[in-house]
Amino acid sequence: MSNVMRDLYDARIASGDLHPDPAQEAVLPEFDRILTGIEAMSEKRGFFRKSPEPPKGLYIWGGVGRGKSMLMDLFVESLEVPVRRVHFHAFMQEVQNGLHEARKAGIEDSLAPVVEEVAEGLRVLAFDEMHITDIADAMIVGRLFEALMDRGVVIVTTSNRVPDDLYKNGLNRQLFLPFIDLIKQRMVVHELASETDYRQNRLSGGQVYFTPADAEAREAIEAIWQDLTGGSAEPLVLTVKGRKVEIPAFRNGVGRASFHDICGQMLGPGDYLAIAEAVRVLILENIPCLGRSNFNEAKRFVTLIDALYEARVRLICSAADQPESLYVEGEGVFEFERTASRLREMQDADWGKGAASDG
Template identity: 25%
Template structure:
């Protein structure tokens, strides 16, 4: 029997939300020792060395000892690291490697997973829970709306004040978060206050996925996609437009639960996107599929001659690729090309 993602409406429990605060399967074996910097880009080796040193620093006393408490001084606020760079330069590998290198209490999640956790627990309970950690790792740090800006800047400030080390990855510098998306100048003070908590490490380089020669989103004929879905245990099969409509009914923080136990995702009728609301939700789904190493088998829409193999071009319109979300879109294109390549290999 072939299943559809559109039939799923995940309602993860609080226990599930907490259990998910660990690195995804794709990076379960990521370690500082197996991060291989590109010699052509020295900033990668520099970032590796700094993250290695930072891991050794976590857990050391930072003030706030017995004498400090007698004098009424607060614990020194912890500083964090902000890994900035283009997609595919190894930021997530370094972040997960740091997580594995730290032996104390720690949590790891994407930006949207933390906002969902705060929504489920309430702000103060979330601070109290996360505040017991030595390290909080935040992947894919993006501020797409004013509400998230205020929430996450306050969360980081309060955790930092408690001595929690925070390390984040993003494609946008801290003082440029929200740029081109909403009136960031209205929240400049909050953004700058958050940025002051981080040491920024800029990482240059080429997308490592291109080293395998995978640069295009290769499609399969629709009958091949459908036939493979019917014969693949744990497969899902969805029409692209129906899937986009379904994603509007599921919070992005639940897209991980949406693909639980999916062995391969099959999507037919793929075509270009012109609106941010569809494109951004699909980006999150691609991210979760990539994190969980779920291959994708895709076919083009009928006007793209679905009976033939081909290349999915212009998934995101030129206008989208010029927007403030452009780095998200380019990352998704790279990851989708990799997943589609895995799918074609699976189909033989």
């Protein structure tokens, strides 16, 4: 069997980029199993020798900050075949858009052209953070995965949830259950049960609220962003009741946006709940002083903080002033006291612990 992933992991430890973690090491053979299976598929066969079946995929689940995304990065780096790595939310939005176009064109099986386009020339599809809350996604994801697997695409995904908890309490969940069976049949399910929350450790004790929002704050936040994500990112576009809600930069569960991006747009509670659902850490820059002149933006900010607070999302931000001094005049000052209190609480080193089981 290939030891490519083991060798890559050991090299990162030797360089000091990683620390040995038994839970992470335990999943390396599963990645190497896939690499061996893909190599076997790529070997030239004699006329009468049939190519082997694609290897089973891999579903890695576990708490936030345990290293799932880091291992996925390492795996994608090790591949020498066509691979696509994409956040699950973003991928499903692409699929839904493709279905919409196929239906407009009058295609009877609207999923078929979508599958063909996704599978074209692809050997491995790597998903970050599978988490299903949308009934439209829930109703087609089983057929989608099965069709991709039947075309030889190997699917590897990370999730914060065990398969049995996917789409938990969702509408018409009984129609979704065959997808859970498909995961168990055609993917190896592996729990990454590390005792260490690396993301939380990187933030614990460190400053997460920067004021004033000046060049020094920007530099400090950029350093945190680089540490959490490596600096590479792409926009995450969420679809909420037909509207597009965009987080300009997103990677490994960490979103980054300005106050204007999130609170300067005509967004409502459902949009902020979707954002809180999609990210585990939110970097929010340039929060201004609030009052009569930007009352609507202030109201949205209050709603955003409530959503992040309830979802136990880690908040890193730069602001014009301390929480208690952000909103000092105009209607809503009294109501903002709770928001200021929550902003204080969210700066605590232990904030966000226990969020892992919530997705």
